[in-house]
Amino acid sequence: MPKLKSGTIMPTAEENAAINAGIAADPDSYEMSPTEFKQLRPMRGRPVGGGTKVQMTVRFDADVIQAFKQGGDGWQTKMNDALRDWLTTHRVV
Known part of the structure; x- marks a missing residue:
């Protein structure tokens, strides 16, 4: 049995049977x-972006x-959108 983190709650045998019955009854699962x-690989870090952003300080x-x-x-996207909106009404000299 794998070592569990403190506070982890495992399902009872009855709950586990109900979960498995739900899986079996679901045609999409x-x-x-x-x-x-074993073929699954965990995602690490952020997903790769579209490459249109420039990182700066x-x-x-x-x-x-x-x-x-x-x-x-x-909030960072909202800041970007606010600056973009500002550019529609102001000229950068």
Whole structure:
């Protein structure tokens, strides 16, 4: 039996049977064979992007960063979109 992390809860035999019955009843799902399972590879890191972004270091006021971060995930994309919108109404000299 593999070593479990502290606090890990394993299903009971009855719960495991119910899970397997659900898998068997679902036409879009099946239980992988040990060979298929061994062929899986974990994703590591971020997915490869489209290559259109340029990485750089830039400094913003803390309150500006905090305001965007309060919007949750995707705050950097929102900053990018705000700058792009600004470019539609302003000329960069």
